[in-house]
Amino acid sequence: MALDLARWQFAIVTVFHFFFVPMTIGLAFLVAVMQTLALVRKDETWDRLSRFFGRIFLISLAVGVVTGIVLEFEFGLNWSAFSIFVGNIFGAPLAIEGLLAFFLESTFIGLWIFGRERLSPRLHLATIWLVSIGTILSAFFILAANAWMQHPVGYTVEGGQAVLTNFWAVLANSTLWASFLHTVLAALATGGALVLGISVWRVRAAPDDPERAAFRRATAFAAALVLVTVVLTAIAGDFQARLLDVQQPMKMAAAEALYNTQNGASFSLLTIGNLSGQPVFQIRVPHLLSLIADMSWNGQVVGINQMQAAEAAKYGAGNYAPVLWLTYWSFRAMVGAGILMIAVSAWGVWLWWRKQLGAGRWFRRAALAGIVLPIIANASGWIFTEAGRQPWIVYGLMQTAKGVSTVGAGDVALTTAAFVVVYTTLAVLAVVLVLRAARHPFDEIGVPPDDTDTTPATGLVY
């Protein structure tokens, strides 16, 4: 009971945190690019756009930061045995994340928010770039810790603890670099999709309104960025799939609910019925799974039954398959959302090419709805990654059931319920505030009347 609740709590607090993390990483980068364009080209439109999206970025950042504090302690709270087992290795990147990334991000965000009038334009621009670098460094180090759980390297097990033997091996872990590229590119796409959706929506302004030209520019910029980053995300994901085939073949098989080893395995786009091999209806693409996993037409993909037998022989009797409906559908949700993002952004680029951007109502609707696509893809991707590793918490070394704290079920239930209430409130507030910021009159941004309270004389911003 306490174990199930602890799993639910961890799932809730991480997935919720991760609604905001990619958005923040993406928007920090996009705002930094906009502010750079404003400075280099001495362009007031880019300046206003950077301020406009800067407000939205700060809302996302605020919720991301406070929910991130919880995660720094969540391992000790609910996963004490896990923490003790992995601390030697897992703790190091976490501590380094704090020292290198969190300090950078949090200090320079203060300078960026409050320093607009106090720092030279170049220095002020540098602060947002340092924030962006901080968010990306943060992703690297936390993924280093996660990649080690997926594919442990550079360690030995000594006295009931995993002990670090080679720190460079942990940082050079192939799993880390593949997931770092995949995650950061997806984060840029997430920020891009938000800028795209809001910009298209704002392009509706009257033709003679300067706002229209500004947001058309932002739309084209965001559509191109989303298209490029989602395609690159998919390429990085393909690379990850090939690593999975070698490092975690059970997860690969579970992504497809492939029960028995096959050569030239097909990939099912959709299954109706159950996943146990007798589906009522499905659409399959021949050979695609072999291509994804092995890069060859008739490559062998190991099935769940074979992996189960192999793992049982290696680790002793037990169930070594993850929850299949979850891995199967989360994988499809991720890939499907990615494909739709490519479609929407390609449509945007095409309209821009035809100089028809902003004219169509249907594109406007698609782009607006497109804001949620990366959010779905990010969450389902992580659900797939983490659920697909089960029953392991550290692949091959420790099972999730063994990693839990000794805290009573009542306490875990209480805190989980409280997190659900608090986080739901935060989500509602964040959405309301983002909607409000997205409607902010464009001509009021960055002009003196808006900033009477933020002049150096008062020092007030909040």
Add this chain to the structure above:
Amino acid sequence: MATYTGLSALWFSLIGLLWAGYFFLEGFDFGVGMVSPLVSRDDTDRRLCMNAVGPVWDGNEVWLLVAGGATFAAFPLWYGLLFQGAYLALFLVLLALIARGVSFEFRGKFDDPRWRRVWDVANFAGSLVAALIWGVAFTNFVHGLPLSAAGYTGGLIGLLNPLALVGGLAALAVFAFHGAVFLSLKTSGELMQRAQRVARMAGGAAVILLAATVVAVAAGGRPWQTLAGALPGTVPLVLGVLAVAALATAALLVIRGRDGLAFAGTGAAILLTMGAIFGAMWPAVIPASNGASLALTVGAAASHPYTLEVMTVVAAIFTPLVLLYQGWTYWVFRRRLQRPAAVAAPAPGAGGG
């Protein structure tokens, strides 16, 4: 296993420094949050209070995250056993930090008195609850917890013993004092004068409560004192007495209007208190009140030397850099805040704008 090694001793000290830095810095953030209702006459005053720590609070809070991360990496058993043991207490701190964390960004987003009221309360309550629980927690640590082989299992109620509550109130008063002095240095006009008045009141209370805590903890004795390497009881006691002396000096300086020096005094008192706490705990990371052998020691909790070496190299390279740029932030924002001439409401959505 040996009680400790050189590297584990270094990391114990560094974690102590991280907590000391955290309480020095976020201590005044908490204090400003707590005294804001006392010093503010209107919305603009409350807004000024929040902006006084606006550019720096986030960076200050990272000291806590790094302390947590460093504990995880350097002493996995300390991290694992302490947080599951102090489960609900830490949970309450986290909720408090969430509430006050978002209050900064959210408060100015709607031009509506009730909306602002909500975030003023969130900032106040978040600061108060976090400060109180940190005080309770560290008083328990330095006094020792009743431990079994599974660590501490006494729950939240066990932590809320009378001694720890006095320690919690001491933390409240010390941070309120520290924050009021900080506010005196960062504001101007009537708000500054009211902050000075509150600082004078909080100063007296802080001195009495901290002194009471030091005396009560010292009287409690330390069963883990028999562990190899433990410092004689006089060392933490002297540090504790010095902390009270620094605080008393600060209280006197505030009365004489020497706010800058007083801030050095409240800061020194916080650093010395943390020195006393970690000095008293050493070489235990979770001291036991019920027998020396039950304490979790630095040596037993420490990571393998290689992890500590890696961490030492990384810390040696990057800590000076962090201190440099964080220090620079305080230099950039060294000026006092001015009350806006026209008491205009904050622009909705201000922030980064």
